[in-house]
Amino acid sequence: MTQTSVNLEPAVARAGLPADNSSASDVVSKAAAETILFGNFVAIDVATGKAIRPNAAGLITNKLVRLGIARCDESIESKNDGLEPNYSANQLASVITSGRVYVKSETAVVLGDTPHIRHQNLPEIIQISFDLDFQAGDDVDITINGIVISTPFNNDNADTYADVDTNITAATTGIIQDVTVDAAARTIVITAALNNDITASAAVTAGGSVPNVTQTQLGTSVNSIGAVRSDVSGGTATALTDCKFVSESDAGGFAVLELNAL
Secondary structure (H helix, E strand, O other), X not given: OOOOOOOOOOOOOOOOOXXXXXXXXXXXXXXXXXXXXXXXXXXXXXXOOXXXXXXXXXXHHOOOOEEEEEOOOHHHHOOOOOOOOEEOOOOEEEEEEEEEEEEEEOOOEOOOOOOEEEOOOOOOEEEEEXXXXXOOOOEEEEEEOOEEEEEEOOOOHHHHHHHHHHHHHHHOEOOEEEEEEEOOOOEEEXXXXXXXXXXXXXXXXXXXXXXXXXXXEEOOOHHHOOOEEOOOHHHOEEEOOXXXXXXXXXXXXXXXXXXXXX
16 A cells, blocks of 8 residues: 555654654754753853853843754653753753744643743742651751751740741751741741752651651742743743744643744
8 A cells, every 4th residue: 555644743742852843943053051951942151152041031032142942862861861851061952943843831822822931940949847746855957958957846846946947047048048937837848049959858856756757849940941831920931922832732741832933
């Protein structure tokens, strides 16, 4: 039987993969100045000529410095060991500057939506929860970005949480912008400074009983700068007005973005 048609769609969509196998796609190569996720928007650092995450609105709207979408490189993707596939600093990054490309959208999109590019991350927020009150003899150890902050039990549960708040604030200048404790709810909420990634953990060396510790992470990381979405996200994303979505997607799904000769 003679084959009369060819399916141009990939079997599995991936961020940064050209859509339609379009021959109209233009690609440039630039050394990456920092980690750049496949499928995220890329600009040029005018000082070095390297590819960077667009951490200001002007890097998205200025045609002299904006580039396009970081192209998926399957040879790199297979070595990322389950991490979000990316170009690391000093790797040669391929960037699609025109044509159609798959992106992983932070928001739901519909056909014809204007893409917006995140230029500022939402600060990472880590909530640490305990299932028991602190008791006499407890020593509360909170570790943030490798800094161990120890707080001994003081008088009662509420006073100990207040001391935890004071000690974290004093030890993490420039790393976090806020810490909120709630003794009744037994929670510690840590908000990173803008454009900072944080890690946090907790342990209790107990003279009384040992609380179970759970950790929940909210917000977005620094690597989300350059991510694609359909709205301004409270002023942290900028419209790419001469481009459009040409397919629909749920939040977190893959959509096809049409780049018009950036």
